[in-house]
Amino acid sequence: MRNEKVNKEYEQEIKKNFSIKLYPLQEEETLEWVAEIAELPGCIGAGDTPEEALLALEDAKKSWIEIALADDKLIPEPNNKSNLEYSGKFTLRLPKSLHRELAEMAAEEEISLNQYLLFLITKKHYEKQVRKVDITFTAELKQANDIVPVQYRRWEQRNQDYKGMVLGRGICA
Numbered sequence: 447m448r449n450e451k452v453n454k455e456y457e458q459e460i461k462k463n464f465s466i467k468l469y470p471l472q473e474e475e476t477l478e479w480v481a482e483i484a485e486l487p488g489c490i491g492a493g494d495t496p497e498e499a500l501l502a503l504e505d506a507k508k509s510w511i512e513i514a515l516a517d518d519k520l521i522p523e524p525n526n527k528s529n530l531e532y533s534g535k536f537t538l539r540l541p542k543s544l545h546r547e548l549a550e551m552a553a554e555e556e557i558s559l560n561q562y563l564l565f566l567i568t569k570k571h572y573e574k575q576v577r578k579v580d581i582t583f584t585a586e587l588k589q590a591n592d593i594v595p596v597q598y599r600r601w602e603q604r605n606q607d608y609k610g611m612v613l614g615r616g617i618c619a
Contacts, residue, residue, distance in 0.1 A: 459511045464524045466503065468496055485522045486510050 464483045471478045471492075479499035483489040489510045491502030514521050540548070552562035 455515055456511060459515070459521050460508060462524050464507070466500070468499060483507060483510075485525055 464485050466481055466483060468479065468481045471480050477494075479493055479496045481491045481496075481499040481503035483503065486507065489503070489506050491499050491504070491506045493499040493502050511521060548562060549559050552559045555562060557565075
């Protein structure tokens, strides 16, 4: 009876879609791929390719769940982003001096402190996203042979602080 119950639970748990983190791990001249399930501590797979790492992770997941069920341990639910709900609110504790400075800046702008903080967070978030895109495009531009190198070099010299975006095969500053 126990084995039948464990087998049913095992089949249900294996089907759950846990979030997977896949990343390369460079050690000296060796590149290895690592895949892990954060919800299942210690559940990790590795391989020479991403596919190998994911296959190893699937085996590790099966073993992890099998052992947890045998030991009567609770198996966490997947924390997929689609399962999470966000209210749009959070509490933030600040030093009194920073609170005062931010409130004063908001008053100068003639907006609420909440609006001012939203502005600052959005601005910083946008700058971070632009930097990510900029790094990707810069690397792609330098590697691309179909873009005229002279045009890129002239554009890069004129715009040392700001890199434009690649549109098709041309550059837009």
